[in-house]
Amino acid sequence: MQRSINNAYSTSIETSRIAQPIGTALDRFIKNHQDQFAFASGELSQLLRDIALASKVVNREVNKAGLIDIMGAAGSTNNTGDQQQKLDVLANIRFTRALMKGGEVCALVSEESESYVDLNNEGKYVIAIDPLDGSSNIDVNVSIGTIFSIYRRKSIAGMPIQEEDILQKGSDQVAAGYILYGSSTMLVYTTGHGVNGFTYEPSLGEYFLSHPDMQMPADGKIYSINEGSANSFEKPVKDYIQHCKDNNYTARYIGSLVADFHRNLLKGGIYIYPATAKDPQGKLRLMYECNALAFIAEQAGGKASSGKARILDLEPRHLHERTPFYVGSKNMVTKAESF
Incomplete structure (x- = not known):
């Protein structure tokens, strides 16, 4: 009798789980909201789909990294001096191929390429991307990510790519986002009308809306910084870190930019x-790391600064330009600037 009751209860629970709505699929969400973009004619929507498709392939490779020989260093360095990991190279190939075949992108700026890649002179968009941020963490099964910025080209389609197409300010972005490969895989993006997050459902092979209209808390109690370099920080930075400690803030530093940013986006920080003395211009790259996350932060009610100026107002002088980076809850960034 008891076994029958338990079976009936289990069946009821399982039925209720099956009946739960999954949510809005990414493709449908993009289609329903493409009219928010002033120049909407389908290409931007398709470009976002191309990025989502490439991220699914990279997600598959990341998930089997321990089973095949794609972990560890590739034995080379990229143009910014960072040691390339095998997955860096793989992710760069996957995203480049997806964007090349899509036809919407005329030029690609990547952390893994010294110059921009000319994909299609008829394309209307330029994309700047860090294919796999924090990839050294893959060896120890820590979250990593992809960061991307999308710009509308300024020259006439069909003409050779111009410098004005490539070196655009962050405020010129038409869309930006990141993919977080963690305990679950998420795609978070904005087209300038708020921030929305989508979680990957692997059995269906689709992203579903899980975090609509994401808002970053105006204040937080988390600070993320590599304190191992504290001796080379300038005094104002040291003073702000001491302020955080005096106010019993929690130190959290993963070493994967996307993962640290995502946590602070949700919880505040x-x-x-x-x-630093080693990197006087900062280490993070303006074009394909800072601009994208700054755009997302501002659209979610947060703030991003170089410590002296708004990130999105900075004029890039070359593809791999670096900048100090302060991003997160608006009041916390403002307080850090005051130091």
């Missing part, structure tokens, strides 16, 4: 990568 500040991420800091300041200028």
Whole structure:
């Protein structure tokens, strides 16, 4: 009798789980909201789908990294001096192929390429991407991510790519986002009308809306910085870190920019990568790391600064330009600037 009751209860629970709605699929969400973009004619929507498709392939490779020989260093360095990991190279190939075949992108700026890649002179968009941020963490099964910025080209389609197409300010972005490969895989993006997050459902092979209209708390109690470099911080940075400690803030630093940013987006906090003696201009790249996350932060009610100026107002002088980076809850970033 008891076994029958238990079976009936289990069946009821399982039925209720099956009946739960999954949510809005990414493709449908993009289609329903493409009219928010002033120049909407389908290409931007398709470009976002291409990025989502490439991320699914990279997600598959990341998930089997321990089973095949794609972990560890590739034995080379990229143009910014960072040691390339095998997955860096793989992710760069996957995203480049997806964007090339899509036809919407005329030029690609990647952390893994010294110059921009000319994909299609008829394309209307330029994309700047860090294919796999924090990839050294893959060896120890820590979250990593992809960061992307999308710009509308300024020259006439069909003409050779111009410098004005490539070196655009962050405020010129038409869309930006990131993919977080963690305990679950998420795609978070904005087209300038708020921030929405989508979680990957692997059995269906689709992203579903899980975090609509994401808002970053105006204040937080988390600060993220590599304190191992504290001796080379400038005094104002040291003073702000001491302020955090005096107010019993929690230190959380993963070493994967996307993962640290995502946590602070949800819970409130500040991420800091300041200028140091080793990297006087900062270490993070403006074009394909800072601009994208700054755009997302502002659209979610947060703030992003170089410590002296708004990130999105900075004029890039070359593809791999670096900048100090303060991003997160608005009041926390403002307080850090005051130091």
